[in-house]
Structure formats: structure tokens, C-alpha cells
Amino acid sequence: MVVVSHGGLADAMVAAASMICGDLERVTPVGLDPTDSPETFGERLAAAIDDTHPTLILSDLYGGTPHNVACVLAQRGRAVRCISGTNLGLLIEAVSTSEELDDQLVDRLISLAREGVVDVTSRLSLSRD
Secondary structure, three states: OEEEEEOOHHHHHHHHHHHHHOOOOOOEEEEEOOOOOHHHHHHHHHHHOOOOOOEEEEEOOOOOHHHHHHHHHHHOOOOEEEEEOOOHHHHHHHHHOOOOOOHHHHHHHHHHHHHOOOOHHHHHHHHHO
């Protein structure tokens, strides 16, 4: 699994997930540095992908350079699946599963990530009524 982001967010997300899940030796963060071009970022991302196994790439922002570069790799036939708009809950669920990387898993991860985005104030107000 690879987590891609703008700046150091990928490193921080993997570090936070490792606080909860323990060592994440099979998760590689790859951050887009301000000096990176899409090509240099793509080279670093490609180097982080193990072509012997399907790879899940989680990106921070749909349509951003990390997402776009990951999509190019997927379109070139690399065995990758990309999910954009990742959050810590999604990352924790993804590293905790032993399921095969297929459409069902991707759909389940996206559903769980959406469920993790909550208007807490509204829920608190409803519980007081």
C-alpha cells in the first residue's frame, strides 16, 4: 500500500496510523515536494510500488498531482487501485484488512471513509432534544 499526498501529509498519516495499528512496514508514504515535477514524483511513486502484488494507493485530494500521477500509473497497466480523499479511518481500515484488493474491498473502504465524515455538532444537538 502507498499513501500519496501534498507535502508531508502522507508521512504524518502513516505515522498516526502506526500509533494505532503498530508497525506498518508494508505501507509507504510518498509526499509531493514543492520542488517535484509530476515526472519526478511519478518516478518516486513508481519505485514505491511492488509489481508482484496489487497495490492500493490512497491519495489526499481528488484531482491533485499525487492523485493524477497515481491514475497515470494505473492507466499504464500497473496493478494498482486508487482511492482519493483518504482520511485516517480509511487508512486504518485498509491496513487492517486481509481481503483481496478488488472492487468489493474498494467499495467497502470508500463507504467506511464516508461514514467517518460526520457533523458531530448536529448529532450532539439531536441527542439533547
